[in-house]
Amino acid sequence: MDMILTLAAQNLLSPIILCFALGVAAALARSDLNFPEAIAKGMSLYLLFAIGFKGGASVAGHGVDGQLIASLVAGVILSALLPLIAFALLRSMTKLSTLDAAAVAAHYGSISIVTFVAGSSILEAQGIEFEGYMVAVAAAMEAPAIVSALWLISRQGEGAKSMDGALMREIMLNGSIVLLVGSFVIGMVTGKDGLSEIAPFISAPFKGVLCLFLLDMGLVAGRGLARAKGAVSGATIAFGLIMPLIGAAIGLLAALVLGLSVGGAALMMVLSASASYIAVPAAMRVALPEANPAVYLTLSLGITFPFNLTLGIPLYVATASAVIGG
Amino acid sequence: MDMILTLAAQNLLSPIILCFALGVAAALARSDLNFPEAIAKGMSLYLLFAIGFKGGASVAGHGVDGQLIASLVAGVILSALLPLIAFALLRSMTKLSTLDAAAVAAHYGSISIVTFVAGSSILEAQGIEFEGYMVAVAAAMEAPAIVSALWLISRQGEGAKSMDGALMREIMLNGSIVLLVGSFVIGMVTGKDGLSEIAPFISAPFKGVLCLFLLDMGLVAGRGLARAKGAVSGATIAFGLIMPLIGAAIGLLAALVLGLSVGGAALMMVLSASASYIAVPAAMRVALPEANPAVYLTLSLGITFPFNLTLGIPLYVATASAVIGG
Amino acid sequence: MDMILTLAAQNLLSPIILCFALGVAAALARSDLNFPEAIAKGMSLYLLFAIGFKGGASVAGHGVDGQLIASLVAGVILSALLPLIAFALLRSMTKLSTLDAAAVAAHYGSISIVTFVAGSSILEAQGIEFEGYMVAVAAAMEAPAIVSALWLISRQGEGAKSMDGALMREIMLNGSIVLLVGSFVIGMVTGKDGLSEIAPFISAPFKGVLCLFLLDMGLVAGRGLARAKGAVSGATIAFGLIMPLIGAAIGLLAALVLGLSVGGAALMMVLSASASYIAVPAAMRVALPEANPAVYLTLSLGITFPFNLTLGIPLYVATASAVIGG
Amino acid sequence: MQMHDAKRIEIMIEQIMERRLTDLLIEAGVKGFSVLPVRGGSGRSGLWSRQGQVGRAEGLSCVVCLIQPDRLDALLEAIFPVLDRHIGVVNIADAKVLRAELF
Amino acid sequence: MQMHDAKRIEIMIEQIMERRLTDLLIEAGVKGFSVLPVRGGSGRSGLWSRQGQVGRAEGLSCVVCLIQPDRLDALLEAIFPVLDRHIGVVNIADAKVLRAELF
Amino acid sequence: MQMHDAKRIEIMIEQIMERRLTDLLIEAGVKGFSVLPVRGGSGRSGLWSRQGQVGRAEGLSCVVCLIQPDRLDALLEAIFPVLDRHIGVVNIADAKVLRAELF
């Protein structure tokens, strides 16, 4: 418990979290501080490329093994499974319609790559190692949740647009998956030599870029919150705080079964606990246009993302340390 | 005197000034060289974040003291006072209307953060230390000048739009103030540890980014000059060269009263001498739409900014060294 | 031969080429991965500034000499000459109209600065030095080819818009020439001191930025290829593979006459072999609007650029080493 | 100069649906269209702006399409599927164009 | 398809005034509008372009608003304050829309 | 409010020709115009989008120009040279403006 508090305090006073808080505060105060869309996109491309490459380069040292494959499979299963739990929870806890509940559920099966990056950055700061292929697991967990949620809807007989081929391709080949997997493979192929060639670009300034990026995320989250006032009920907000804990618990279980290291387990918890706010919302606008974006964006971006960033991650790291490290 | 010449020569041949000159030359030659708006904005966000953070981290070492508070107060007073002097000067020297004179005056009370950054970069290159909180003083000096100028107008009985609440909030919470103050506070809270975490991002490449940024500023200033030909009279241009010297002298006085170091005094001179070309023009478009933007933008961006960058800063540094250092 | 294969293999497995391949693959798979226009432009400004500055700083050490001047003159001549060869080849090999052939020819006389950057980056990785002023030669080679091609057209009596003054200025003062030459001069003036001030910005992260940039170039090339299917005949494609070899051979000849080092000769080959896809297409749209952009863009960007990047450069480096180094 | 009647159709649509819409336009045989960026707006689904946005989900595009008047109805029928369930608005205005054969 | 009369109002206005304009539009009861970026232009206040620009002061936005014809006059009255003293132009055109209830 | 007849001319043109077009407009005596960015489109020369683009060669701009009706023909004659040989389309619509003296 002590460790959790220390970790949480350390985390809350780290530059990256303070930057996020600054963004939220600026947005709530209605400052006109803002990042151009192109810069925000550019920073996210940088972060994806950097973590993909570093993950791949670290795997190059160890080689592909059974645990890697098993972890990928576990990721796919988790992503497909979590929406079912989220959906059941939403239907019992909240008054959301079937459509809205399924749309929200899809978000919680999928992942937030920024939360993952923040998690791995905290692990590094603590000197806790983790499996380099966790970044590939992150990529594997993006899409299955969407399929699950659409299946939920079709089972209810609601008129969801059937998942057409175009949508399927869009989801599987969405930019962030391709960049993450692609740079992971490049990192794996070029290994340590490749990494050392471009480390001054992808390693040294990484944390600073993450600070600015989270400042912008804070602005976005804050503006979303300000606009969404009243869009979600108290029970729905409660879901946004409980679901990550459930996700993290299941993620920990999976990590134990897989035999991951403390760091790997913490990241598996982070992935399971986090909710998508890029890939899944886009897919929902196509497949479930009648579902209300204000609900799912407010929940994933306004509630769960800040929760994970500030309290969740330290909690997951401490738990993983206690359960596995001990 | 010798020192001034040496400093000026050194300054004129530094990469950052040469980059600025390249931009001006390219614009005057009507080259199509240009930086996307998003990139220019991104670089300015980077520079604001970096100097705010570094300032805060340096204060973290020393702690908040009476001098910091006194300097902030002095900054507010200077910003509010300088427009009165500028206005009187303009009314006696030039044929500008009351409205145009007040609008110009507001610019000279406020500050140019890029000039400040260039000044601190020159100090660093010379190994002259300065108070980290000068960046907070810069933030404090942005807005008061606007209030002063609007008061001038209303006193003249001219139909200036009364300063409404929305405008007041926009001015006080404008993006650059919020980012500067916010990153200053984050730097203060996280201190040296925070700085060393992100130094490879905000310190090492800082000067290079400043070069590219000033190249773009040169393009903007050059294009402004080309378009503004004939928009301002000789007397008005003379004002743009005299007023920074008056501002610098008053800034030096304030620095002596405050007991600042050589570097701090030089920066106080730079701030007082510099003229806003972002926050104040925006406020003028809202509050004094009838004032002619060509006049105030040409003066602050086309005359005073290049003057300070090339000759002013070395002059202020040398003077501060002679008066205080000696 | 062995050396060529080794070099080619090394090159194909380097991060920059793999990034390019990732981009092509993503585009062909119709992923929605994409870089904002402003980011792509920003990266190219960075690369131009960095290589210009580094080239200039390296010349500062050696001073301007006859070889520099001679190389510039040689560059101008090569750029003006190569279109004549290309045109003759196209007219005999392909069924392209006079207009299209002349437009394509202009591209092959001019240069691709990204290919040049990739070439110098490969040389650096191999520890092969080269003349710093080669970057100025690159700038000198951008425009003459356009004049040549328009002359070809007017000689054929076809109704090409006569090269007017506005177009001439646009070509000579186009952004990339101005930035390259400008930063070259700044590098020359500020020398080693200037370079060391901004090296953490322009040297350390250079290769990493190049990786991301080539990833984007891959996306662009891949999308261009996908769209251009059927726009060019087999014979035309063959031209896109043969012409760089001819260009490289002539470039090598020039290098021998000039007495360049191995690295300088390799870069002269790279320049002669590469085809423009920015400056020349723009000029063609103005001067020869009836020429089909699909033909010249597909050739220079879709065929010749990838060829040079993957196989061409290692081949040129190996040849230069064999001929001059041996 | 000789001018011909045409219809100018302007469709504000979610960016994520843009490709599906333009595919339908091409299928319906229109000879051309242009896509302009939209930076913000307001409607039944509330106020939005590009600044408060993450990812691709929320932005809008403005698709402008000039066609011959007699093709209007067929075109509207063709694109109805993407307009009906999704956020967006359409307006149609009379316009003149210079060369009828291009539309 | 059933179409209804509407007015298409297009306002080019300084970006810094955009928010004040759209606030007035919302107060005046319009059901929606869209904001498009403007990259450059020319008018009484001279030639400008986004490239020669620092900060927020100079850029323009294009606000497009579709309304029912009978609301036009009230709307123009409502937005007059920001149009009168500030740089910008307005034009109004007849248009058709598909579902009258949305406007 | 008092409204006056005007013509709204909308020209989609290659970005590289934009400056030449606006120079002609100014020569022809128009009092103002606005340039909007275009993100993609389709026409005789095929589908294009800003994403698949290198350099300045391929992009389009949308130039909007409001003029008094009696100046239309002169204006179209004036800009014909850049429209004729280059990629792009023009459409003209009736519009109303508030202050006739500005156009």
Ligand SMILES: Nc1ncnc2c1ncn2[C@@H]1O[C@H](COP(=O)(O)O)[C@@H](O)[C@H]1O
């Ligand atoms: N009356 C209108 N005039 C112009 N644009 C509109 C109008 N109504 C809606 N829009 C645009 O269409 C988007 C979606 O509208 P809605 O589906 O009503 O939420 C808005 O965000 C606006 O960009």
Ligand SMILES: Nc1ncnc2c1ncn2[C@@H]1O[C@H](COP(=O)(O)O)[C@@H](O)[C@H]1O
């Ligand atoms: N006749 C016009 N047609 C289209 N846009 C115009 C016109 N006049 C002015 N504008 C736009 O409105 C802005 C300000 O105009 P002004 O207030 O006349 O300087 C210009 O920069 C243009 O973007």
Ligand SMILES: Nc1ncnc2c1ncn2[C@@H]1O[C@H](COP(=O)(O)O)[C@@H](O)[C@H]1O
């Ligand atoms: N019918 C049309 N409606 C709207 N825009 C068009 C139309 N035809 C062409 N355009 C635009 O003009 C550009 C060039 O057209 P084109 O010269 O036909 O290739 C296209 O890429 C579109 O952006």
Ligand code: NA
């Ligand atoms: Na999850």
Ligand code: NA
């Ligand atoms: Na000042």
Ligand code: NA
């Ligand atoms: Na060449």
